[in-house]
Amino acid sequence: MSTITFEDINVVYEKTEHYALKNLNLEIQSGQIVSLIGPSGCGKSTTLNLASGLLKPTSGHVKINGQEITGPGLDRGVVFQSYSLFPWMTVLENITFALQQKEKERKEIITKKAAEILKKVGLNEKVQKSFPSQLSGGMQQRVAIARMFVLDAPVFLMDEPFSAVDEITRNQLQDLLLKLWEEGETKKTVLVVTHNIDEAIFLSDRVVVLRDGQIQQDILIPFKRPRDRFKIDQEEAYTKIRHDLLKAVSGEYN
Numbered sequence: 001m002s003t004i005t006f007e008d009i010n011v012v013y014e015k016t017e018h019y020a021l022k023n024l025n026l027e028i029q030s031g032q033i034v035s036l037i038g039p040s041g042c043g044k045s046t047t048l049n050l051a052s053g054l055l056k057p058t059s060g061h062v063k064i065n066g067q068e069i070t071g072p073g074l075d076r077g078v079v080f081q082s083y084s085l086f087p088w089m090t091v092l093e094n095i096t097f098a099l100q101q102k103e104k105e106r107k108e109i110i111t112k113k114a115a116e117i118l119k120k121v122g123l124n125e126k127v128q129k130s131f132p133s134q135l136s137g138g139m140q141q142r143v144a145i146a147r148m149f150v151l152d153a154p155v156f157l158m159d160e161p162f163s164a165v166d167e168i169t170r171n172q173l174q175d176l177l178l179k180l181w182e183e184g185e186t187k188k189t190v191l192v193v194t195h196n197i198d199e200a201i202f203l204s205d206r207v208v209v210l211r212d213g214q215i216q217q218d219i220l221i222p223f224k225r226p227r228d229r230f231k232i233d234q235e236e237a238y239t240k241i242r243h244d245l246l247k248a249v250s251g252e253y254n
């Protein structure tokens with residue numbers, strides 16, 4: 001169980017004068033999926049980087065379960081837009097290497113575990129023996145998702161994880177993420193940065209809209225899980241939420 005809290009956060013990057021984040025207060029409850037959306041430069045990645053521990057706030061506190069974050073840690077899994085796999089290792093080696101950093105099991109056990117999660121995300125033995133450069137972007141992102149789940153951190157931080165792939169692949173990856181998340185015994189706390197309003201609605205329990213480093217809107221997404229994208233988008237509530245989010249992102253919300 002992991003709740004992330006941002007308390008009175010201000011971020012002013014070195015050699016700049018403007019606030020990348022200003023008086024930001026946000027709590028992401030344990031087991032929630034929360035998306036951050038908003039126009040370019042509104043502070044989405046800055047918020048995520050605070051949670052990952054790669055960035056420290058100029059003032060304020062970022063905490064997990066009440067404990068101040070002081071740097072990156074194994075309690076947080078991260079997936080970025082670019083595939084962040086080691087190019088000189090095969091797919092299977094990428095996962096076993098990551099697992100070896102965490103678990104002190106025998107090599108055969110780790111390899112078995114790695115192969116199992118890869119199979120689960122739809123990557124067969126042939127793909128497992130391939131190098132990342134031999135795979136499509138969507139497949140590489142499947143590997144990154146597999147790695148995040150097998151490492152089993154209680155918090156997942158994802159920065160535009162599906163923005164580099166085509167729309168059909170994007171939908172498949174969203175479905176995969178939700179399937180693995182829903183199957184989990186303890187629900188992961190997930191913070192996702194996205195530019196895509198439909199993705200934010202489909203994935204999230206809450207969508208937070210940032211503008212100029214501040215929270216403009218914080219909208220609850222009421223659709224029951226598991227969700228069917230082709231059903232929820234027919235609902236009246238969906239149209240209203242989408243409309244409100246589009247307005248908020250465009251800065252036209254009063």
Ligand SMILES: Nc1ncnc2c1ncn2[C@@H]1O[C@H](COP(=O)(O)OP(=O)(O)OP(=O)(O)O)[C@@H](O)[C@H]1O
Nearest residue numbers: 013014016020038039040041042043044045046047
């Ligand atoms: N390393 C940095 N040094 C200086 N300013 C930065 C740095 N990183 C971000 N900024 C500035 O901080 C503000 C917030 O940036 P951030 O990357 O968090 O926005 P974003 O919403 O993620 O944008 P995008 O959607 O384009 O990725 C912007 O004005 C940006 O120019």
